[in-house]
Amino acid sequence: MARYFYKLEVQNNIESIAVLLRNDILEKASVKRKLDYNKFAKDYAYLLNSRTDKDKNFPLVTRITIINFQGKVLGDSDSNIDTMENHLNRKEIQEAIQGQTGKDQRFSSSMEMPYLYVALPINEHSIIVRISVPLYQLNAINKAFLYYTLLGILAGLLLTLLISFKLSSHITKPIQNLINTSKEIAGGNYKKRVDANYKDEIGQLALTFNEMADKLDETLSGIMDKNVKVDTVINSMRNGIIAIDINSKIIIVNTTACDIFDVQYGPGIIGKNLIDITRNSKVNSLLRETIKNDSSLIDEIVLFSPSLGIDKIYRIYTNTIKSSDGTNQIAGAVITLNDITSVRKLEQIRTEFVSNVTHELKTPLTSIRGFVETLKNGAIEDTSVAVKFLDIIDIEAERLYTLINDILQLSEIEAMQKDEGIIEMDLRQIIDEVVLILKSSADKKNITLEVSSTPSQIQVIANRNRIKQMLINLIDNAIKYNVENGKVDIKVEKHNGNTIISIKDTGIGIPKIHHSRIFERFYRVDKGRSRNMGGTGLGLSIVKHIVNLYSGDINIISEPGKGTEFVVKLPL
DSSP: OHHHHHHHHHHHHHHHHHHHHHHHHHHHHHHOSSOOHHHHHHHHHHHHHTOTTSOTTOSOOOEEEEEETTSOEEEESSSOTTTOOOOTTOHHHHHHHTTSOEEEEEEETTTTEEEEEEEEEETTTTEEEEEEEEOHHHHHHHHHHHHHHHHHHHHHHHHHHHHHHHHIIIIIHHHHHHHHHHHHHHTTOTTOOOOOOOSSHHHHHHHHHHHHHHHHHHHHHHHHHHHHHHHHHHHHOSSEEEEEETTSBEEEEOHHHHHHTTOOOSGGGTTSBHHHHHOOHHHHHHHHHHHHHTOOEEEEEEEEETTTTEEEEEEEEEEEEEOSSSSOOEEEEEEEEEEOHHHHHHHHHHHHHHHHHHHHHHHHHHHHHHHHHHHHTTGGGSHHHHHHHHHHHHHHHHHHHHHHHHHHHHHHHHHOSSOSSEEEEEHHHHHHHHHHHHHHHHHHTTOEEEEEEESSOOEEEEEHHHHHHHHHHHHHHHHHTSOTTOEEEEEEEEETTEEEEEEEEOSSOOOGGGGGGTTSTTOOSSHHHHHHTTOOSOHHHHHHHHHHHTTOEEEEEEOTTSOEEEEEEEOO
8 A cells, every 4th residue: 555655646746747848848849840859858857856865875866868759869867868768668658649648657676676657748859758766765675564464474473372362361271181181081180180270162162071070989989888888799699609691601790609609809700701600501591491481599519729629509599680771671691609518418317317316216125125035035034134134224324324325415405505503623632533433444454644735734614524424435435445554644734825745645546547537426437346336326426516615626637547636626
């Protein structure tokens, strides 16, 4: 816009000069018949350019050129007319020849700058007066325009950067904070929140995000709390639990089930295939059948326990899992494993007990009935025979009494939660009394009974009769199953707050295969020999229950031919 007005102003000025020049030429030409156009142009230009306000950097501000209608230069204020080319083809000249005010703007190769040309025809003399001025100020305007444009662009860039920085701190920073908070929440830090101290849409977004995070935290906390409770409950159960989906992938398993199948419990176990965990085709087939038929099943399996080295019996219950979306479709199955090994063992012991009691009672009763029948058939008339039979009947009756008494004692001890009649007593004194009672039995086999205690007096708090009965049973067995001229060592000591009683013989010993069952009712290593020695098969079982009554422990150390040692530990 500045260039346009500047050009328009210069053009009006030189048009005015051109009019004045034309009038001056017409006036001078009327006085002189022949006018020197070249000199006239230089003089007139000198007068115009001698103004005091002209730019000192441009001494030739206004250029005057006089051209005839054939294009020949007749006079020029700045150049040699003899060397100047024909101007007929110049745009302003053509317009002037046609009677118009010729105008043009172009770069002058001779002056090396842009010029503005205005040409007026003087038809009376067939000449054209052309006024031209350099547009050097356009260069200045262009430079200023470029300068101010660049300055404006730079200022705009700086302003843009400043605004961008402000926008970045106002928008990008909270958004980045929102992104970082989202990453932390995604990483598990559900307590992280966004700074919501903004009044615009970002502040609303932050508030909404924080509300969402609160609800997420609350939901996840509830889920985690429920999961912890469920894990605590199922891992506290003594029964093994495994739940699978319809693809036999494990979704729930507790530590008991892992122990049953001898696998490591941990995070990686969820999602595994059932057969990879149980390695038992029966369990797998039962669960698949439960899912297929949508029915509950009950069965028993026997699994070997590597940690215990024995077979364990489990009763298994299966049931389907229904989906929670209201469609009641089968989503999987659950199996519960209940260890019934002890139940089966107790059932076996009960069966054996009934069988053994029946057998033990039947043998003396049969003997008594036989001898009574014999006496009734006439043997009672023979006094010596009758007395002998009556002695045998008395022995068998005594045997029955002892057996029944042991059974009653065993039942009484088993039913007791806590012993009664507990007093403080000297254990060494009780041992000496038992040794005195059994000395006659030991003397018959020439067996030496040796007693030692450290310290000499050991005080215990217990029922005197129970402890005495326990010692009688153990020492009596050590005598019965000892060899002729054998020895029984009885040692008592205090160790780590416990009373240790050791009874060791030099007898026939017990094979290791019988050690785990030696304390069972009516269990005999050599049934014929034990019965001949007058044993009921309940002595060691009574000992075991007395020890358990006082929260103690009893162990056996024995090898065939090397004797037997029973070690009783009582926390007394």
